Amino acid sequence: MSQYWESQVYEQPTEAKIKKNASDSMKKDRKRGKENHPVIIQGRKIVKTWWGEAWCGNLERYADYESRLDRGKRYVRTGAVIDLKIQKGKVLARVQGRRKSPYKVEVRISPVSEEQCQAIIERCGNKVENLETLLNGEFTEDLKSIFLEKNGLFPSSREISFQCSCPDWALMCKHVAAVLYGIGARFDENPLLFFELRGIDVSRFVDVALENKVEKMLENADKKSQRIMEKVDFTSLFGVEL
Numbered sequence: 001m002s003q004y005w006e007s008q009v010y011e012q013p014t015e016a017k018i019k020k021n022a023s024d025s026m027k028k029d030r031k032r033g034k035e036n037h038p039v040i041i042q043g044r045k046i047v048k049t050w051w052g053e054a055w056c057g058n059l060e061r062y063a064d065y066e067s068r069l070d071r072g073k074r075y076v077r078t079g080a081v082i083d084l085k086i087q088k089g090k091v092l093a094r095v096q097g098r099r100k101s102p103y104k105v106e107v108r109i110s111p112v113s114e115e116q117c118q119a120i121i122e123r124c125g126n127k128v129e130n131l132e133t134l135l136n137g138e139f140t141e142d143l144k145s146i147f148l149e150k151n152g153l154f155p156s157s158r159e160i161s162f163q164c165s166c167p168d169w170a171l172m173c174k175h176v177a178a179v180l181y182g183i184g185a186r187f188d189e190n191p192l193l194f195f196e197l198r199g200i201d202v203s204r205f206v207d208v209a210l211e212n213k214v215e216k217m218l219e220n221a222d223k224k225s226q227r228i229m230e231k232v233d234f235t236s237l238f239g240v241e242l
Contacts, residue, residue, distance in 0.1 A: 013098040018078045022096040026082055036094075039081040039182035046076060046181050050137025052188035054147070058154040059180055065157065065172065072177025080175075081182040086193045091183055095164075095175040103166040105179045110159035111199030116151055121209050128209040131202065135191045153198060 013021075026036055047053050059065055075081070075095065082102055083094040089111050094102040112120075121128075127143040128134060137144075147153040162176045187194050195202040 015078045018080050022082050036083040041077050047184045049188045051191040052184040055184040062157040068172040069177045071174035075178035076181045084182045088199050093179040103175045105164045107162045109155050131206045
C-alpha cells in the first residue's frame with residue numbers, strides 16, 4: 001500500500017548531466033535573446049584573490065553553514081550557476097540541477113548602515129592609501145582584520161538570507177551554496193561588486209578615509225615633535241666646526 005508520507009529518494013545528478021542541462025538551458029536562453037552571466041571556474045580553486053577568499057572564508061566560519069556549503073562546491077565547479085547578477089543588497093541567480101529548467105536563487109545581504117560604515121572608516125585610520133591598493137587587497141593585516149571582524153565590512157550570518165525554487169527542504173540547499181561560492185568568484189573578477197552588494201560607494205569610502213587621515217595630520221601640525229633638536233651644539237655633538 002502506498003503511504004502519504006512515503007519518502008522519496010533522489011539520486012544526485014552526475015557532472016555530465018549537470019553540464020548538459022546547463023548547456024541546453026543557455027542555448028534556449030540565447031535563442032530567446034536572454035543574456036546570461038555564468039560563473040566559470042578555471043581549475044580546482046574556486047577563488048584566488050583576497051576579496052574572493054575573504055568572502056568564502058567569512059561564510060565558512062559560521063557554524064550553521066559549515067555542513068552545507070561543501071555541497072555547493074561541486075555544483076559551482078561544474079558550471080551549474082548559469083546566471084548570477086549582483087545588485088545592491090541582493091544577488092539573483094539561476095542554478096542548473098537534475099531537471100531541465102534551472103532553479104531560481106535569491107540571496108539578500110543587509111547593506112552596511114551609514115553609522116557602521118563611518119565607524120569602519122574611523123577604525124581604518126591611516127591604513128587606506130588609495131583605491132587601487134584597496135581593490136587589489138594589498139593592505140596591512142590589521143586592516144584586513146577590521147574588515148572581517150564583528151560589525152566589519154563582511155556580513156554576519158544574521159545579515160544573509162536566501163531562498164531557492166527547488167523542492168529541497170534544507171535550510172541551505174546545494175543550489176544556494178553554489179551561488180554563495182559563485183559570489184566569491186565574482187569578487188575575484190571585480191572587487192567593486194563587493195561594495196555594490198553591501199551598498200557602499202567605494203570611491204566615497206576611500207575619499208573619506210583619506211580626508212580623515214589629512215585632518216588627523218593637521219591636528220598634530222602645531223605639536224612639537226621630540227625628534228626635533230633645538231639649540232644643538234653641533235661642534236660638541238659631531239666633533240666638527242661649522
